[in-house]
Amino acid sequence: MTEESRDVDLETLTVTSGEWLRGTGPDSDIVVSSRIRLARNLAQFPFPPQADDGTRMEIEQVLRRRVESLSCTGRLGYISVDSLDQLDRQFLVERQLISREHAETHGPRGVGIGSEENVSLMINEEDHLRIQVLRSGYSLDECWNDINRIDDALEEHVTYAFSEEFGYLTSCPTNCGTGIRASVMLHLPALVLTKEIQKVFQALQKISLAVRGLYGEGSQAMGDFYQISNQVTLGQSEDQIISKLKEVVPNIIAYERRVRKALVKENRQRLHDQVSRAFGILQSAQTITSEETMHLLSSVRMGINLGLVEGIEIPTVNELFIHTQPAHLQKLRHEMLESAERNVARAAYLRQRLARQEPHEN
Structure with missing residues (x-):
């Protein structure tokens, strides 16, 4: 283990909060958090769904060594997810540090976690590596700068599966290309209360943006929280994908604020x-x-x-x-x-x- 890595004590996490929960970011009255995730795979190994446990262990060893040696993320901790019981895995899902898929899949797998909980690197999820940066408020540019730096640092030491025609190759074809999923978590109680939220959903659907619940794909909206993210990764650059969200999100923020003011006035x-x-x-x-x-x-x-x-x-x-x-x-x-x-x-x-x-x- 390097000086910059540490084992994560889950008990200490129960009494702390990640940076993204602190409500300090831009427009955090409406935007709880911004997140960017990158899907990456190593060129020399089969994708996780086709890999046996021996191969998964080899993948984890290669990537854990690289994750723990990263110097651009501050102090990182590491958790072997396969060694956790179901409760602890669900705890990390609720914490937004791993996905439900990562919690529920099989075999050797782990996650590197930043001390502020705004960086996590999942090993052997649906892809060999899922890099995630999560920040308080409307902070897509900051998330992109951070994750791009981490991705570049890793790519200096490992060879990603990449095609000149299809870009970064991933287990699910919908993630090919950039492998990026950019999203914002919005709190929209006034739009829900006035049933204006359906207009927002319809408008987003027309421009190929997905709306999900608190815990991402397949989850229900709870507490009037909605994740809005890109659906398409192939044929667009990272900047184009992020720019599309940045064109839309300020309008939703303004819409929610207008409706809140109207509710108070009425x-x-x-x-x-x-x-x-x-x-x-x-x-x-x-x-x-x-x-x-x-x-x-x-x-x-x-x-x-x-x-x-x-x-x-x-x-x-x-x-x-x-x-x-x-x-x-x-x-x-x-x-x-x-x-x-x-x-x-x-x-x-x-x-x-x-x-x-x-x-x-x-």
């Missing part, structure tokens, strides 16, 4: 009542599901940004969205819990975290 009292009720339930519930928690926290998060709630900050709400998820809750309690038990434990955790907070109308 009936501030009713909106304040909705936010206060949501806050009150979170402070006093004796049992609460993950889905209801997300819905209520969404109202409170909007209320903070509209000046309807004082005494609680956006980073706290962002953290609660993650810490009340099933795996986080069980890690915090240091015990396995059935669904009904998790609902009771979640309510107790929320009461503890929000005990001294009071809603307030300016």
Whole structure:
């Protein structure tokens, strides 16, 4: 192990927050985070779906050595994902550090994680390597600069599978070309409340942008969070793909802000009542599901940004969205819990975290 690498203690992660949850980035009232992911494969090995465990182990050894020796990312930690139990794998998914596919696949695999949790490098997911950079707020350019630097540093030491005709070769043909997936996580409660969100979906579909839930492909939208990302990677440059998102996202941000202002102007009292009720339930519930928690926290998060709630900050709400998820809750309690038990434990955790907070109308 190099001086720059370390083993990651999952227990310490339960009481910290990644940079992307801190609400410090540009336009973070609407844009929770920006993310860019690159799919890469080594030229001399079969793609992971065709590789046996012996080959996967060889791939992991080659890439782990390179990941741990990276000097452009700050201090990196490493986790052997195949050695984790199901709860710890789900914990990393909730943390946005690995994908669901990485958690659920088989054989030797791992992930390198930056100390700020804004860099993760998944080894032996659907592709040999998935590089991810995640940042708070609307920060696509910063994400691209970071990930491009990491990709270049790795490519100095390994040979990627590349075709002059098709670009970077990947397990799934839809990722060929640049291998890039650029996305932003938006919080759009006002558009959901007014049912204007369908207009946004239809407009995005027409220009080949995908809309997914909190945990990406195949996940449902929870807490009014939506990931918007490119669908096409072949035939376009990285700059073109990122520019397309950058043309669209500011319009959605402006749309959400306009609708929020209209809601306050039309009936501030009713909106304040909705936010206060949501806050009150979170402070006093004796049992609460993950889905209801997300819905209520969404109202409170909007209320903070509209000046309807004082005494609680956006980073706290962002953290609660993650810490009340099933795996986080069980890690915090240091015990396995059935669904009904998790609902009771979640309510107790929320009461503890929000005990001294009071809603307030300016």
